[in-house]
Amino acid sequence: MFSGRLPFAEHLEELRQRLKVVAYCFLIVFVLVVLFPANPLSSIQNPGQYLNLTFLEGTFIAIFLKDLVGYLLPSTWHLIAANGLGEGMEIYIVASLLVATVVTMPVIAYETYRFIDPALTEKERGLAYPFATSASVLFAVGVVFGFFVLAKYLVIFLGPFFFAVGITPPVLVDASAFYYVVFLIIGATGVSFTSPVFVYTLIRLQVVEADFFSKNRVIIWFIIWVVTGLFLTPDGGPLLDLVIFVPIVVMVEAAVALGRRSVRDQPPKLKRGAIVCPSCGKVLPRPMLFCEHCGRSIA
DSSP, rough: TTTHHHHHHHHHHHHHHHHHHHHHHHHHHHHHHHHHHSHHHHHHHHGGGGGGGGGGBBHHHHHHHHHHHHOOOOOTEEEEEETTTTHHHHHHHHHHHHHHHHHHHHHHHHHHHHHGGGGOOOHHHHHHHHHHHHHHHHHHHHEEEEEEIIIIHHHHHHHHHHHHHOOOOEEEEHHHHHHHHHHHHHHHHHTTHHHHHHHHHHHHHHSSHHHHHHHHHHHHHHHHHHHHHIIIIIHHHHHHHHHHHHHHHHHHHHHHHHHHHHTTTTOOOTTTTOOTTTTTTESSSSSSSOOTOOOEEEE
């Protein structure tokens, strides 16, 4: 009576165990990111810094945030805590969560792959590692591109508008607004750069035909333009939208071309009820007495 429920219960238990591994890894990384100093010797030489929390100034997150400000903001721009006393702690925690998520991504990908592995075919299993590797590389490239190009260009682009409206140096910028915009640009650009991997995989597995992307190219480009304008380049203007729009479109088009080439010599994936010629193996669009490809009888 319960035999039908047992597999489902086993899947839930396996999912719970894998989520537990991900949660533990994330928690360990998060604690290390928040508390571990960039210079471990300082914690030995000055243990009292943990009592008054001055060690926070030398952690990886603190140094990363300071370097981010030094690289992106001009010397005449200064950050202020406009949202209250807890703004500094909020930014520190959010940055730590983001870094911990990025560091834990390989564990998340591995546990996800192990969970779905039994349901994959040999063909799909062969694409799993190239998919994970390509997605990871493109995500890293997107993060670097978002930080060194988009975020930097955003500040350069917005600078003249302060002078245009009569705001003279020193320019005071809300710290949370600055950091969250930069985090959004970096994270969203990293994610968006992985889209070609999904496009290629869908075509390679014949879930979607390459012609679908070719025939709807204008619509897809428009969607990419809207998404980049709304989520990737806030307050950056149309020129900054174009800077991120062009690379994504080029990568998607390259993924479509590679996907079309990869399935060129493969038989089409048959849908349920499809009619196949017994002589040449071609898929027929409708029932017919003789194959339109080879001319032989279907019966």
